[in-house]
Amino acid sequence: MKYALHIGSESEPVSENTTGLFTYTFPDIGLYQMVVKAYGSSGRFIKASQEIDLSSPQGNDTIPLDRGYITPLEYDGYTLFWNDEFNGNSVSSSNWTFEIGTGSSGWGNNELQYYTDQNAAVENETLIIEARKENVGSSQYTSARLITKNKVSFTYGRVDIRALLPHGKGMWPALWMLGENISSVGWPACGEIDIMEMVGSDDNSLEKVTHGTIHYDDGGHVYTGGSHTLTTNTLVTAYHVFSLIWDETSIKWYVDDMLFHQENIISAARSEFHNDFFFIFNVAVGGNWPGSPNNQTIFPQRMKVDYIRVFQKQ
């Protein structure tokens, strides 16, 4: 009887023996597929596989910036309209404004956090938005919500956002957009485009799923969207690139350049999506969708954004 241990998609075993007991040191944290094959004397085998999650219990601080998907700084037929690479040492006030407080009814979703201007920083070539367990006002958690309203807005283009997401039940990171005219027409008549939303979980099951959605007014609030579940690693153990390709006829959502949803925006009911939009980055804690953190949720948790780039057709 012979046993072989395979890691990931490696066709060559990392170890073989006749006992079936293996010792293996993983090179780095991450999510690994482990396969053990048991060979009979004829050379035929049976196999069993299991996914091993070695994400850091302390959160994503040990995950290097180069782990995960990366997109280029230029595309044929497009010019770079605006970007923030977060390579300085502070949040750029010419790009971003902090929204402070609890909004109305926890930003409309019964979210639990109080947003401050102290929970975001630019460090190690990334924008960090940190959710903390600390009391401010009547809130038990703090976090940050940054917007580009009145600073950066645009109609149509390709958006690439490279980010690493926070882990745990109650986390609700979002990279999204609202119509610049929200102050005059209100929500949802301004339109909302959610490029990426994730809700955290104790295990990584929900942390493989990115959601893309539009909200608008069609005789009342209407929303529709799609999602994609990663088959290798998770949104909290590697950087991924969340992209939007938005033109006169459609909005398309991608993760790591893989198209997972699209919406036609030609109809009059979707007129919202032909105006200027601005960006919002935030990490909500709790609320109607994710539910509250539990005793396995570790604080602080961080969303890290390596870059945001907007390209427009030449």
Ligand SMILES: [Ca+2]
């Ligand atoms: Ca960067």
